[in-house]
Amino acid sequence: MIIRSPFLRTVRLGISSLLLHKLRAFLTTLGVLFGVASVIAMLAVGEGASESAQEQIRQLGSQNVILRSVKPPEDQQSNQDVRVLAYGLTDSDRLRIEYTYPGVRSVIPVMQVPEEVRKGTRVCRPRVLCTRSDYRDATGRVIYEGRFLSELDESLEEPACVLSYEVARHLFPFSSPVGETIRIGGEYLEVVGVVLPRGPVGQVSIDSSTEVGGDIFLPLSAGRRMFGTTQVKMRSGSRDITEVELHEIIVDVRNAADVPMIADACRAMLDREHNDKDWEVIVPLELLLRAEETKRIFNIVLGSIAGISLLVGGIGIMNVMLATVTERTREIGIRRALGAKRKDIVIQFLVETTVLSGCGGVAGVALGLIIPAIVEATADMPTIVTPQAPALAFGISVGIGVIFGLYPAWRAANMDPVEALRHE
Amino acid sequence: MTLQAQTEVAAELVNVRRVYQMGGTEVAALDGITHQFGRGEYWSIMGSSGSGKSTLLNILGCIDRPTEGEYLVGGSPVSTLNDDQLSELRGARLGFVFQSYNLIPQLDVLENILVPVMYRDEWPPWALDRAKELAERVGLGGRTGHRPPELSGGQQQRVAIARALINDPDLILADEATGNLDTKTAEEILEVFDELHAEGKTILLVTHERSIGLRAEFTLKLVDGRTEEVVENRSS
Numbered sequence: 220m221i222i223r224s225p226f227l228r229t230v231r232l233g234i235s236s237l238l239l240h241k242l243r244a245f246l247t248t249l250g251v252l253f254g255v256a257s258v259i260a261m262l263a264v265g266e267g268a269s270e271s272a273q274e275q276i277r278q279l280g281s282q283n284v285i286l287r288s289v290k291p292p293e294d295q296q297s298n299q300d301v302r303v304l305a306y307g308l309t310d311s312d313r314l315r316i317e318y319t320y321p322g323v324r325s326v327i328p329v330m331q332v333p334e335e336v337r338k339g340t341r342v343c344r345p346r347v348l349c350t351r352s353d354y355r356d357a358t359g360r361v362i363y364e365g366r367f368l369s370e371l372d373e374s375l376e377e378p379a380c381v382l383s384y385e386v387a388r389h390l391f392p393f394s395s396p397v398g399e400t401i402r403i404g405g406e407y408l409e410v411v412g413v414v415l416p417r418g419p420v421g422q423v424s425i426d427s428s429t430e431v432g433g434d435i436f437l438p439l440s441a442g443r444r445m446f447g448t449t450q451v452k453m454r455s456g457s458r459d460i461t462e463v464e465l466h467e468i469i470v471d472v473r474n475a476a477d478v479p480m481i482a483d484a485c486r487a488m489l490d491r492e493h494n495d496k497d498w499e500v501i502v503p504l505e506l507l508l509r510a511e512e513t514k515r516i517f518n519i520v521l522g523s524i525a526g527i528s529l530l531v532g533g534i535g536i537m538n539v540m541l542a543t544v545t546e547r548t549r550e551i552g553i554r555r556a557l558g559a560k561r562k563d564i565v566i567q568f569l570v571e572t573t574v575l576s577g578c579g580g581v582a583g584v585a586l587g588l589i590i591p592a593i594v595e596a597t598a599d600m601p602t603i604v605t606p607q608a609p610a611l612a613f614g615i616s617v618g619i620g621v622i623f624g625l626y627p628a629w630r631a632a633n634m635d636p637v638e639a640l641r642h643e
Numbered sequence: 644m645t646l647q648a649q650t651e652v653a654a655e656l657v658n659v660r661r662v663y664q665m666g667g668t669e670v671a672a673l674d675g676i677t678h679q680f681g682r683g684e685y686w687s688i689m690g691s692s693g694s695g696k697s698t699l700l701n702i703l704g705c706i707d708r709p710t711e712g713e714y715l716v717g718g719s720p721v722s723t724l725n726d727d728q729l730s731e732l733r734g735a736r737l738g739f740v741f742q743s744y745n746l747i748p749q750l751d752v753l754e755n756i757l758v759p760v761m762y763r764d765e766w767p768p769w770a771l772d773r774a775k776e777l778a779e780r781v782g783l784g785g786r787t788g789h790r791p792p793e794l795s796g797g798q799q800q801r802v803a804i805a806r807a808l809i810n811d812p813d814l815i816l817a818d819e820a821t822g823n824l825d826t827k828t829a830e831e832i833l834e835v836f837d838e839l840h841a842e843g844k845t846i847l848l849v850t851h852e853r854s855i856g857l858r859a860e861f862t863l864k865l866v867d868g869r870t871e872e873v874v875e876n877r878s879s
Contacts, residue, residue: 228761235749553745556706557806558734558762560727636706640745 229563233570236547247539248579250532251616255583256590258525258612259604263591265521266608267601269514276510279503280358284470284482286312288463291495305462306497312489313468320470320484322477325353328439329467332446334404336435338390345386345433347403349442355414357471363387365397365412368438372411376440380408384416385433406445408437478504526615532579533619536572540627544568551631552639561632568628569621576620580613587612652718653682653813653845654703659712661698661868672698674868675712680847682813685840687856687876688849690865696849697818699865703847704737704816705729717813734759738807742819744799746791746806752778753787756805770809777805781835797828804835808844815839817848821855833858 237244279285288307310328317326332347354360355367363384372379380401387396387410396410416433452459470485472478482502489498544551551564559567587609591602661673672695680686690696701707702714705721714721716736724732738759739745746755756774760767778787781801783794791799800820807815817836821829833855840846840860848859856862857876864871 225761225766232749239749549745550747553741553747554758554762555730556704556733556739556745557759558730560730560762562727563762637701640706640741 229567229570230574233567233574236543237571237574240543243539244575247535247575248582250535251529251576251579251620252532252583252586254525254529254532254619255580255612255616256586257528258522258615259584259587259608260590260594260602261521261525262518262608262612263587263602263604264594264600265514265517266603266605267591267595269510269517270603271601273507273510273514276503276506278359279501279506280469280471281504281507282472282475282478283357283503284472284478284485285501285503286468286470286485286489287499287501288466289497289499290461291497300457301460302457303460303462306495307463308465308468308489308498310464312492313465315488315492316468316470316485319488320481322473323481324471324473325357327351327354327357327469327471328465329354329469330439330442330448330464331466332403332442333450334446336386336390337402338396338399341390343386343389345383345435347435347437347442349437349439349446351439353471354436354469357469360414363413363415364395365410367412367414368436372438373440376444377438378406378408378441378445379411380435380437381412381414382410382435383414383433386435387413389433403435403437404446408441475504478502525612529612529615529619532616533576533623536575536620537623537627539575540568540572540624541630543571544627544631547631548634548639548642551634552636552642555634555636556640564632565625565628568631569624572620572624572628573617576616576624579620580616583616584609584613651682652679653684653716654680654847655715655718656699656702657713657715659699659702659709659714661695661702661707662710671868673702673709676865676868676870677712678863678870678873680814680845682845683840683843685836685846685860686848687859687862688847688865689851689853689856689862690871691851693867694865695868696851696865698868700816700818700847700849703814704739705733730762734762735810736813738810738812738815740800740803740807740815740817740820742822744791744796744803744823746799746802748791751788751790752783752794752802755791755802756809758806759810774805774809777808778802781805795828796824797831800824800828800832801835804832804839808839813845815844815846817846819850820848821850821852829855 286308291304291306313326313328316323327350330349332349334347336343336345336347348354350368351373352368352370360367365381367381368379371377380403382390382396382401390396390401391399396413399410400407401410402408414436448464449460449462452461470481472481479502482500482505486500489500554564554567588604591604594600595602656676656678659673659676660671663670663672674695676699688696688699698707702709705714705716708722716732721729721732747758750758753774756777757770760770760774775784775787778784781804783798783801783805786794786798791802794802820836821832824832836846836848837858846859848855850856859876862874862876864874
């Protein structure tokens with residue numbers, strides 16, 4: 220079949236020339252194929268990992284500023300038989316923020332109780348968080364069944380609690396926990412609702428024998444009444460008494476733009492009001508920005524590593540094309556004698572390298588889409604293939620084909636026709 | 644120099660020298676050749692090995708340039724042409740027939756015949772019909788879909804002749820066109836040249852075989868890169 224379009228004719232000729240050495244063309248294509256596939260797969264794994272990290276940060280609430288109590292270093296504690304340690308955030312810190320800073324929607328206190336949770340013979344040790352009803356609004360926890368804590372629970376010091384899904388499934392594997400009673404420490408509480416789980420954030424206490432993460436929420440007022448703010452730990456020959464009023468304060472900021480300002484104000488206030496550095500300020504928004512920057516660097520590093528394999532593929536193409544040019548010296552001479560211009564020869568060889576790298580690119584994209592799916596299924600690692608990744612990898616592969624094909628093509632075009640015709 | 648001064652000149656060489664550097668010394672493959680080839684003439688270029696036949700054909704075919712002197716095709720000097728213009732000239736006005744056929748193995752007969760057309764800026768509407776007609780004419784009308792490895796030497800040379808004719812060139816340059824063929828096939832090819840000559844084509848045939856050279860209308864004999872003699876072959 221005679222093709223009239225010069226470009227299509229050159230493409231067809233390129234393909235038929237490549238088919239003269241099928242194995243060689245196939246092996247050259249493999250270099251590009253694996254390069255493209257590894258670029259896509261690496262970017263997908265990187266994207267998946269950073270997205271899951273960012274999701275965890277997002278779950279902290281990007282409009283929140285989180286203040287946490289931090290236990291001071293050991294050397295600041297007394298060495299007596301009875302060691303008393305009072306540290307961390309206080310109610311007055313919370314009230315100061317609530318009444319001083321404009322732009323704050325709510326300031327939510329959280330107290331953590333280190334108690335075991337039981338239902339019959341089933342035991343677990345999740346985070347027991349004593350807080351208020353607006354905790355759910357600030358953290359975006361979703362109700363699975365029943366309800367979350369209410370203002371009435373708080374004001375009446377109701378012995379009510381809300382379980383996170385993991386805890387609910389552990390304590391009540393076959394039935395709904397709503398309306399049932401569980402025991403926290405020595406106290407009995409009624410389950411009023413279940414919230415859906417979220418990623419592991421903060422310090423989730425997991426008992427080695429009862430490996431269940433998750434949280435239990437109860438009204439702060441009831442928690443304080445039942446468990447107080449003082450915790451006593453018995454050790455051989457000594458007692459550690461620690462008093463922490465609040466383990467966490469979540470500052471829910473109305474406008475995301477105000478988050479850095481509020482965070483700085485909180486830091487300044489805590490610095491002023493606390494003698495020890497027994498607090499830390501976590502700004503999810505800052506973490507998110509930092510995670511995005513890390514992701515960018517991560518992608519560049521992974522992309523560069525994968526790019527090297529593409530480069531190797533490109534060198535393979537160049538090597539093969541140089542050999543092809545030498546082999547086809549006589550053909551180049553014939554074509555030049557029959558009227559081919561230098562640019563015709565350049566285009567002919569560039570089309571061949573582009574066909575090689577293009578075929579490798581297409582196959583590489585296919586493999587590159589399969590690998591992340593396999594990784595996700597077998598290694599339980601999140602992967603995300605963004606639409607840009609295959610396009611980028613394919614574009615680079617074709618670009619590499621052109622770049623690495625230029626020199627062989629230029630060499631072919633600049634052959635002396637007389638010498639080329641003499642070539643055996 | 645031409646023996647038929649009244650004939651229009653197809654190609655002209657004016658004091659052409661072609662010098663090669665061999666190590667530190669200069670070797671003149673052509674040493675001051677002045678000659679005219681008239682339109683429609685059939686010339687054989689003869690000489691012993693190293694006499695400069697092939698160098699002369701390369702210059703006549705515009706794939707090499709003279710070191711000194713001027714070469715004119717249809718009255719126009721080629722020294723002023725750049726590489727692209729020379730390529731266009733080769734494709735449009737010259738037809739090559741090589742000793743070893745020089746067909747492109749991955750193309751079939753018809754595509755090989757069309758190679759000089761492929762490098763034109765535009766695809767001429769007559770190209771395909773003409774290619775088929777030429778294939779028919781050289782006796783390969785039934786084998787246009789075959790590739791060179793599937794053809795005999797004589798058939799391949801016929802394809803090469805058809806390819807040389809596709810652009811209706813001013814000059815047909817044949818370099819030992821029958822050198823790789825047996826006597827019978829060589830005779831058939833020479834008959835094709837005779838027919839082309841009879842149709843008014845200008846043919847320059849390089850050969851070292853006297854019997855073949857004598858079939859041409861005229862013979863240009865070269866010795867050491869110089870014109871030894873120009874002979875009108877009365878038998879032709």
